[in-house]
Amino acid sequence: MAEQRDTICALASGPPPSAIAIVRISGPMVREICESVFEAGLPAPRRSVFGRFLDVSRETIDEGLGVFMPGPHSYTGEDTAELYLHGGAAAIDHALDTLCAFENVRLAEPGEFTRRAFENGRLDLVEAEGVADLIDAETRAQKSLALDQLGGSLSQVYDGWRAGLLEAMALLEASIDFPDEEDAPDESTGPVAGLLGRMAAELETAIDDDEVGERIRDGFRVAIIGPPNAGKSSILNRLARREAAIVSDIPGTTRDIVEVRLKIAGQVVWLADTAGLREADDAIEAEGVRRALERAKAADLRIQVRSPDTSSSFEGAGAEDICVYNKADLEKSEHGAEIIVLSAETGAGFSVLEEALSERLTKLSSSRTAPLITRRRHREALSTALFHVKQARANLERGFGAEIVSEDVRLAAQKLGALVGRIDVEDILGEVFSSFCIGK
Ligand SMILES: Nc1nc2c(ncn2[C@@H]2O[C@H](COP(=O)(O)OP(=O)(O)OP(=O)(O)O)[C@@H](O)[C@H]2O)c(=O)[nH]1
Ligand SMILES: [Mg+2]
Numbered sequence: 317m318a319e320q321r322d323t324i325c326a327l328a329s330g331p332p333p334s335a336i337a338i339v340r341i342s343g344p345m346v347r348e349i350c351e352s353v354f355e356a357g358l359p360a361p362r363r364s365v366f367g368r369f370l371d372v373s374r375e376t377i378d379e380g381l382g383v384f385m386p387g388p389h390s391y392t393g394e395d396t397a398e399l400y401l402h403g404g405a406a407a408i409d410h411a412l413d414t415l416c417a418f419e420n421v422r423l424a425e426p427g428e429f430t431r432r433a434f435e436n437g438r439l440d441l442v443e444a445e446g447v448a449d450l451i452d453a454e455t456r457a458q459k460s461l462a463l464d465q466l467g468g469s470l471s472q473v474y475d476g477w478r479a480g481l482l483e484a485m486a487l488l489e490a491s492i493d494f495p496d497e498e499d500a501p502d503e504s505t506g507p508v509a510g511l512l513g514r515m516a517a518e519l520e521t522a523i524d525d526d527e528v529g530e531r532i533r534d535g536f537r538v539a540i541i542g543p544p545n546a547g548k549s550s551i552l553n554r555l556a557r558r559e560a561a562i563v564s565d566i567p568g569t570t571r572d573i574v575e576v577r578l579k580i581a582g583q584v585v586w587l588a589d590t591a592g593l594r595e596a597d598d599a600i601e602a603e604g605v606r607r608a609l610e611r612a613k614a615a616d617l618r619i620q621v622r623s624p625d626t627s628s629s630f631e632g633a634g635a636e637d638i639c640v641y642n643k644a645d646l647e648k649s650e651h652g653a654e655i656i657v658l659s660a661e662t663g664a665g666f667s668v669l670e671e672a673l674s675e676r677l678t679k680l681s682s683s684r685t686a687p688l689i690t691r692r693r694h695r696e697a698l699s700t701a702l703f704h705v706k707q708a709r710a711n712l713e714r715g716f717g718a719e720i721v722s723e724d725v726r727l728a729a730q731k732l733g734a735l736v737g738r739i740d741v742e743d744i745l746g747e748v749f750s751s752f753c754i755g756k
Contacts, residue, residue: 320344321394324424324432325415327408328755334403336380339411340755342429345421346384346395353399353414354382361386369399371414378407392429393436430756434737441737442471445691449533451756455582457532457681461690470687470694473522474736477515477701481729484511484708488722512709512725519702522689529688530695531616532681535577535584538673541612542621544568544592547642550660551621552576552589555670561589568592571604573611581674583681588615617676619669630655638672640665697735704728 323343329336341349350358352370359365362385369377381400390396401407415421430447433439439447446466453459464470487508531537540548544567552561556576562569574589588611591604612618620633623643630639641651645659656672658665689695708724 320420323349323418323421324428325412325421326424326429326755327412328398328429329403332403332405332408337401337403337408338755339399339401339408339415340396340424340429341398341415341421342390342392342394342396342424342432343421344395345418346397349415349418349421350382350384350397352418353377359384364400369401369411369414371410372417377410377414378402388436388438391438392432393438394432424755427756439466440468440471442474442694442735443468444737446470447756449690455532455579455584457582458584461529461532461688464687465690470690471736473687474694474732477518478729478732478736478738480511480515481701481705481725481732484508484515485722485725485729487511488718488725491718508721509709509712512705512712515728516702516705516709519698519705523695523698523702525684525689526616526680527689527695528681528684529690530692532583532688533690535586536617536677536680537586537588537611537615538617538619539588539590539608539612539615540619540621541590541608542593543626544594546592546621546623546626547660548592548621549574549589551619551640551642551658551669552587554660554663554666555587568594568596568601568604571600573607580670581677581681583677585673585677616680617673619673624649636676638669638676640669694735697731701728701731704731 321343323341323345325339325341327337328340329338347358352372354365355368355370356365359382362383364381364383366379366381368379369382371377378401380402383398383400385391385396385398387394387396399411401411412423416423427448430439430444434441434444443466446462446464449462450459450466453462540552542548545565549561549563549570552574553559553563556578558576560576561574568591570589570591572591576587578585578587590608590611591601593605593608596602596605618634618637620630620637620639622628622630622639622641624647625643628641628649633639638656639654640656640658641649642658642660644657644664645662651657656665656668658669689698704724704727708721708728711721711724
């Protein structure tokens with residue numbers, strides 16, 4: 317007989333003290349535990365019952381609601397129970413000590429409940445990542461992206477591509493099985509070429525997405541850039557509403573990149589202050605300038621700053637950059653409508669700058685429609701799959717045999733399968749679930 321699986325338990329709600337604490341249990345011992353710990357015995361499935369929770373010596377742990385959810389229709393797919401206690405440390409400890417005293421019961425590892433849900437087919441790997449993202453979500457945009465992913469819309473797209481590749485493989489197999497029939501290869505490679513062409517185009521479109529999904533999940537990168545002393549650090553501080561960067565009248569004050577995390581237009585934004593751009597004499601400043609240029613290049617959006625003590629030309633600014641002319645309190649000057657005139661000293665013009673930032677971020681975040689790629693793991697798997705699809709197409713065009721063509725199609729399908737967690741997943745499971753919190 318197979319060894320009995322451990323039953324796991326954990327505090328599933330936030331750290332104490334809290335109004336209510338939820339202790340969660342999953343595994344084969346759940347029925348026995350409920351019969352013993354719930355004073356009124358095992359409750360009817362999925363009905364919450366109020367009563368006392370008792371330890372082995374029949375001492376009261378606490379009173380509260382208890383729920384029993386039999387597998388396979390539970391979160392983990394196993395028998396599961398939840399105890400709603402008062403959220404104090406003593407009650408929680410007493411409950412967990414009591415549970416762990418049962419045979420084969422132990423505290424859960426991080427993400428272990430969701431890992432069991434995956435292993436029992438309740439969630440695929442991409443949906444499980446959606447659970448983690450939903451717990452981490454701070455903005456509505458992140459939440460709706462995570463809910464989409466948890467609901468399976470991303471998995472459906474990936475599975476759809478995999479199905480197309482399996483179809484191509486079946487067609488190729490057919491041509492291997494009938495090598496003598498003159499017309500068999502043509503009959504099958506025609507549709508295969510079409511299928512692979514469509515697949516390559518779809519994968520390419522998905523990958524070439526300006527990484528909008530990752531930006532919504534991890535934050536958009538905005539860089540403040542311009543010559544020394546223009547007031548870049550002062551602008552960062554005012555937008556961040558705190559003195560995050562050092563401000564001084566000495567040109568070349570900022571060397572390292574100073575980054576603050578903000579929420580603008582419902583999006584997470586990493587706003588970076590950078591070293592003033594000039595031909596630097598000393599090596600440290602030169603390194604600062606190099607980093608500034610690198611960050612500006614990697615940014616999703618740039619704020620170009622000029623002021624009366626710098627050249628007023630916005631030469632080098634891109635069409636998408638926000639151009640601001642700072643220190644307007646010092647000098648009245650005429651500028652085109654596309655330039656935002658402001659003063660980091662008085663705060664004048666900042667509402668216009670914040671409005672412009674909101675508008676650009678809204679445009680960036682809505683430039684693609686769901687489902688969006690949300691993680692590097694997905695992007696890498698899709699890129700590898702695309703590589704193999706292209707390789708298969710090329711081999712087909714060169715007139716290579718179906719066995720050779722089919723090998724690349726198989727590798728592409730395998731990559732998509734592993735992405736969703738259908739095959740060959742052991743090595744990535746640890747990576748996916750280790751970032752979860754205990755009790756999830
Ligand atoms: N009058 C006035 N002074 C400003 C304004 N913004 C910044 N300053 C001053 O200009 C000087 C330079 O400001 P910083 O914010 O350090 O400029 P920076 O662009 O970060 O300079 P570097 O880090 O050297 O590249 C400081 O003395 C600020 O107090 C403004 O709007 N009006
Ligand atoms: Mg500075």
